Amino acid sequence: MLDIKLLRDEPERIAQNLRDRGTRVFTDIADTPASDWAAQTVARLVSLDGTYRDLLSAAEDLRREQNENSAATKAVSKLPKDQQAAARTPLIEAGRALRDKEKQLREDTDAAQRARDEAWALVPNLTHPDTPRGHRDADHAELHQWGQRRDFAAEGFVPKDHLELAEALDLVDFASGAKVVGQKFYYLVNEAVLLDMALQRHALEIARKHGFKLHTTPDLARVEILDGLGFNPRGESTQVYSIANSDLCLVGTAEITLGGMLADEILEAERLPLLVAGLSHCFRTEAGSHGQESRGLYRVHQFTKVELFAFTAGDLEISEAMHARLRDIEEEIFQSLGLPYRVIDIASGDLGGPAYRKFDLEAWMPGRGDWGEITSTSNCTDYQARRLKIRYRPEPVDGKKQKPRMVHMLNGTAVATSRALVAVLENYQQADGSVVIPEVLRPLCGFERIGPRA
RNA sequence: GGAGAGGUGUCCGAGUGGUCGAAGGUGCCAGACUCGAAAUCUGGUGUGGCGCAAGUCACCGUGGGUUCGAAUCCCACCCUCUCCGCCA
Numbered sequence: 001m002l003d004i005k006l007l008r009d010e011p012e013r014i015a016q017n018l019r020d021r022g023t024r025v026f027t028d029i030a031d032t033p034a035s036d037w038a039a040q041t042v043a044r045l046v047s048l049d050g051t052y053r054d055l056l057s058a059a060e061d062l063r064r065e066q067n068e069n070s071a072a073t074k075a076v077s078k079l080p081k082d083q084q085a086a087a088r089t090p091l092i093e094a095g096r097a098l099r100d101k102e103k104q105l106r107e108d109t110d111a112a113q114r115a116r117d118e119a120w121a122l123v124p125n126l127t128h129p130d131t132p133r134g135h136r137d138a139d140h141a142e143l144h145q146w147g148q149r150r151d152f153a154a155e156g157f158v159p160k161d162h163l164e165l166a167e168a169l170d171l172v173d174f175a176s177g178a179k180v181v182g183q184k185f186y187y188l189v190n191e192a193v194l195l196d197m198a199l200q201r202h203a204l205e206i207a208r209k210h211g212f213k214l215h216t217t218p219d220l221a222r223v224e225i226l227d228g229l230g231f232n233p234r235g236e237s238t239q240v241y242s243i244a245n246s247d248l249c250l251v252g253t254a255e256i257t258l259g260g261m262l263a264d265e266i267l268e269a270e271r272l273p274l275l276v277a278g279l280s281h282c283f284r285t286e287a288g289s290h291g292q293e294s295r296g297l298y299r300v301h302q303f304t305k306v307e308l309f310a311f312t313a314g315d316l317e318i319s320e321a322m323h324a325r326l327r328d329i330e331e332e333i334f335q336s337l338g339l340p341y342r343v344i345d346i347a348s349g350d351l352g353g354p355a356y357r358k359f360d361l362e363a364w365m366p367g368r369g370d371w372g373e374i375t376s377t378s379n380c381t382d383y384q385a386r387r388l389k390i391r392y393r394p395e396p397v398d399g400k401k402q403k404p405r406m407v408h409m410l411n412g413t414a415v416a417t418s419r420a421l422v423a424v425l426e427n428y429q430q431a432d433g434s435v436v437i438p439e440v441l442r443p444l445c446g447f448e449r450i451g452p453r454a
Numbered sequence: 455g456g457a458g459a460g461g462u463g464u465c466c467g468a469g470u471g472g473u474c475g476a477a478g479g480u481g482c483c484a485g486a487c488u489c490g491a492a493a494u495c496u497g498g499u500g501u502g503g504c505g506c507a508a509g510u511c512a513c514c515g516u517g518g519g520u521u522c523g524a525a526u527c528c529c530a531c532c533c534u535c536u537c538c539g540c541c542a
């Protein structure tokens with residue numbers, strides 16, 4: 001959620017950002033060439049806010065009257081005994097009337113606030129000036145590439161995709177997953193189990209080396225925490241599994257459980273930047289994505305991930321530097337695995353609500369003959385912090401205690417093991433169908449190669 | 455799951471339905487004392503909304519209710535602790 005003051009002070013900036021991102025807050029505002037839907041959207045937001053503020057100030061006036069009336073009623077006890085009853089009766093009657101009016105007005109005010117906040121929460125974060133504007137994949141900007149892609153033609157064989165490899169080597173069992181849970185669930189089998197854990201362990205080690213405090217996190221979280229982080233568990237095309245008869249959801253990422261840890265807290269400035277890493281399972285419904293890049297492990301309902309998370313002071317220079325640092329760590333991890341990748345600066349239309357800027361790492365996946373997203377890091381600035389109320393107290397200036405400010409919150413994937421497995425299997429496959437283990441993982445796996453099977 | 459106790463500000467902790475945004479302590483900031491520090495003393499110090507300001511409104515786990523008036527009484531829920539049961 002953005003600071004509502006932005007709506008009052010710089011409405012045109014909000015409108016332009018809605019255009020850049022193509023975010024529709026109100027479904028009933030038409031998108032025709034003749035109409036400026038973004039300006040109309042902002043106008044309606046301003047009107048919702050105005051309605052709320054008018055009601056609020058009326059309600060507060062009424063409450064002051066109530067307070068004055070109560071004080072007067074109490075003062076009656078100082079009068080001589082024989083005058084008290086006569087003085088008290090009209091005050092109590094006036095108080096009753098005030099109470100009824102106040103109750104009505106309060107309900108109206110609450111409703112107006114809900115209406116405003118519901119809409120305002122759909123307004124996305126501001127967008128980094130360097131973020132490419134656009135809505136199509138082609139609008140993303142490639143920042144750089146790393147690593148050498150293998151020339152399979154020169155090696156004399158056609159690369160298989162990870163699913164073919166994994167099935168031939170008996171590393172995954174999708175059939176049992178489908179039987180026991182449903183489509184897109186799977187069992188890892190044999191060496192894949194150890195490889196999966198080795199990837200986790202490797203990523204955790206690097207996170208720790210960079211000063212991240214390690215956590216395993218809950219795999220469920222309350223709806224209000226999800227809301228605070230900008231996920232929409234109740235939205236129509238939600239990616240989130242909800243637990244029936246509860247206010248809990250399965251988390252789609254440890255970003256939720258790590259980001260929610262400090263909700264409602266005011267941190268001492270010296271605790272910043274606060275770096276945490278979390279190992280969790282991730283559950284995603286992948287609603288609406290059937291058929292899209294859905295083969296094998298690439299898009300599944302459950303996987304395991306090591307997530308990096310940072311809370312910084314609320315200055316853009318600081319959080320942007322941290323964002324670069326998270327990206328560097330992600331690169332370090334995939335360099336250490338020897339996987340060719342490129343870094344993408346995600347276009348405005350694809351950022352999602354909370355992100356101010358987002359970099360993705362895409363590994364080369366020979367089986368697809370294309371790049372595939374393996375990690376992602378976002379600077380969400382204060383967008384999540386505002387709703388979660390995560391603040392910090394800046395150092396005193398001239399001996400004067402400073403007001404709390406919102407922290408900036410950033411997240412990044414250290415490793416998502418499902419996608420990393422895809423990349424490792426496809427890039428390290430051999431002509432004989434076996435898969436060589438990346439060197440750094442060998443001590444963690446306890447073997448150097450999977451297969452070939454006899 | 456059963457029984458009991460409890461959730462108050464940075465923290466600890468008091469709080470008879472009105473004088474309570476809240477005693478006291480602690481922490482923090484400034485000043486005094488000191489060569490300096492410690493100790494001591496004095497003053498200041500919650501968060502948010504509206505307002506140029508004076509000010510005003512809200513917040514004592516959350517949400518309802520009673521009342522002219524609720525931190526205080528009632529109900530529900532959440533959480534913590536103790537004991538019992540069950541269990542990896």
